[in-house]
Amino acid sequence: MVNYKNEISRLKQWKNIVVAYSLEIARIVKKNQTIFYSISSVSSDTKINPYTTPIRLSGDKLIAGCIVGSQIEALIVANYIEGSIDYLLLDVEKKIPIQNIPHEKIFLAFNLKKALYVENSKTASGVEFGNISSAVRKTFPSHKIINYKPNDLTVESIWFFLSHKFKNFANLKIAIVGSGNIGFKLALKLVESGSYVNLNRRDKVLGLQLASTINSIKPKNTLANAEYYEDPVRACALCDVVIGTGKTDSLIINESMVSVIVKGGILVDCGKGNITESAIDYAYELGLNIYRSDVTSGIISFVDQAIMIKKIINNKTGRKLLGDKIYIISGGIYGKLGDIIVDNFDSPKIIYGMADGRGQLIEKLTNSQFKQIKYVSNYFKINQYFSEMS
Numbered sequence: 001m002v003n004y005k006n007e008i009s010r011l012k013q014w015k016n017i018v019v020a021y022s023l024e025i026a027r028i029v030k031k032n033q034t035i036f037y038s039i040s041s042v043s044s045d046t047k048i049n050p051y052t053t054p055i056r057l058s059g060d061k062l063i064a065g066c067i068v069g070s071q072i073e074a075l076i077v078a079n080y081i082e083g084s085i086d087y088l089l090l091d092v093e094k095k096i097p098i099q100n101i102p103h104e105k106i107f108l109a110f111n112l113k114k115a116l117y118v119e120n121s122k123t124a125s126g127v128e129f130g131n132i133s134s135a136v137r138k139t140f141p142s143h144k145i146i147n148y149k150p151n152d153l154t155v156e157s158i159w160f161f162l163s164h165k166f167k168n169f170a171n172l173k174i175a176i177v178g179s180g181n182i183g184f185k186l187a188l189k190l191v192e193s194g195s196y197v198n199l200n201r202r203d204k205v206l207g208l209q210l211a212s213t214i215n216s217i218k219p220k221n222t223l224a225n226a227e228y229y230e231d232p233v234r235a236c237a238l239c240d241v242v243i244g245t246g247k248t249d250s251l252i253i254n255e256s257m258v259s260v261i262v263k264g265g266i267l268v269d270c271g272k273g274n275i276t277e278s279a280i281d282y283a284y285e286l287g288l289n290i291y292r293s294d295v296t297s298g299i300i301s302f303v304d305q306a307i308m309i310k311k312i313i314n315n316k317t318g319r320k321l322l323g324d325k326i327y328i329i330s331g332g333i334y335g336k337l338g339d340i341i342v343d344n345f346d347s348p349k350i351i352y353g354m355a356d357g358r359g360q361l362i363e364k365l366t367n368s369q370f371k372q373i374k375y376v377s378n379y380f381k382i383n384q385y386f387s388e389m390s
Contacts, residue, residue: 004103011076011106014050018066018077021052022084028055029062036303037081038065039074040091040150041132042248042272047099058300065089071117071135072102076110078136088140089148089303092133146306150295155185157298158270159193161291162241165266169193170224173262175200175239177232177253178246179210182270186245187226188214197226200235204228233257240265244274251276258283266291318345322379326372334359338369340376348380 029035042048048069056063068074078088107114116138137145166172172195176183179199187197191214201207207228214226229235236242236257242265246252253267253275259282261267267283269275270293275283283290317331319339329335330345335355342348353361354369362369376382 004105007102008106008109011072011110014073015076015080015110017050017052018080021064021066022081025055025062025064026084028057033057033060033062034087034307035085036061036063036065036087036089036146037085038063038089038091038148038150038299039077039132039136040065040067040089040148041069041093041095042067047096048248056296056299058296061300061303063299063303068132069096070099070102071132072106072110072112074132074136075112075116078140079110079112082140082144086144087303087307088136088145089299090133090136090140090145091150092147093149093151094131096132146303146310148302148306151182152185153295153298153302154182154270154293155189156301157295158186158243158268158293159189160297161268161294162190163193166240169195172196172241173239174198174241174243175236175257176243176245177201177235177257178244178250178271178274179207180245180247183243183245184210184214186243186270188218191215191218191224191226192222194222194224196224198235198239199226199228200230200232204230233260236260238262241268242266243268244271246271246274249273253279255279255282258286258288261286261288264288268293315346316344320345323375326375328376329355338372340373342376342382348376348382351377351382 025035038053048067050066050068050073053065053067066077068077101117104114116135133147163169169190174190174195175198176187177200179187179201183199187199187210190197199207199211207230211226211228233256237260240262242253242257242261244253248271250271251274255276255278258267258279265288267275267288267290269290272292275290280290312331317333319327319329319333321327327336327339328342328345328348329339330342330348335341335357337355337357339355341352341355341361343350343352351373354365354373356362365373
């Protein structure tokens, strides 16, 4: 069992890092910039020490964050930053291993209530299963929280990087070593884009299942496929790209694997520390480029989309009655037959059409239906709607 005094000392050091990091954010943030702060975790067999991530500036956005290894570390961060950020990007993926509940004096040292901790009441000891999002949600303002999945952002970022690097995915041969959650999702996306993907992982049965699953659910006209190789060197042979998607600091790509990559091929370290030092030296000796996954493009795109969806759901999603049984809807509401679809049910500027009750628009309106559209148009003084209704 961890000595609680030593743990308090360690966590105080972590809080000092969080404070210093927050002061740096306050120093560089510009007027009218929206601050996004992420709290996430990484897959690891052992408990990691928490750390902050690089601060990213993009137009009217500042994106900062941290990686934690326990609920208590996440709670310390959330408690400190609540009043100084606009949105919290909260990791909903469960990646932290099972841990013991901290000593009650640890909570007292940071003015936290032990009730915030999410423990598993079904177990004899009440051990904690590492659900960061559940713990943070107990006190953090819900309107500031945006759920996100870092693994999915990593997949999107690598896919966009390869798209930019090679322009065309067709006939690319890509090896994914350490094919777990990220590797499987990335492999499926690459096969669907036209690349041939070789999978390698230690568990042969699961590796074969993953390749089979990808080949079963890919579009039927996609010629590219996924194939499992038990031997990692064979998996990398004559590949244009070799990607390590293992757990943090898992050295799964070595010199032998680098030696069989095609001339001009590239290495991508997705798992942070997946390439041995000798393999890195050998790759540079061969003139091969090595890249690390960078989620900047993915996270910027995600926050833009998330804020837009929040605004739509909060301000533009709804159904309103006008006049005699005339309803207007917007924001993704599934329309009943005769509902009139607009851009904003509260204050419409555009009429898109009339719902057919089956998720589509009525193509040919009756005179009665057209009069209802006209009524809404006159009521809100709208002159912008589809030509088939004019």
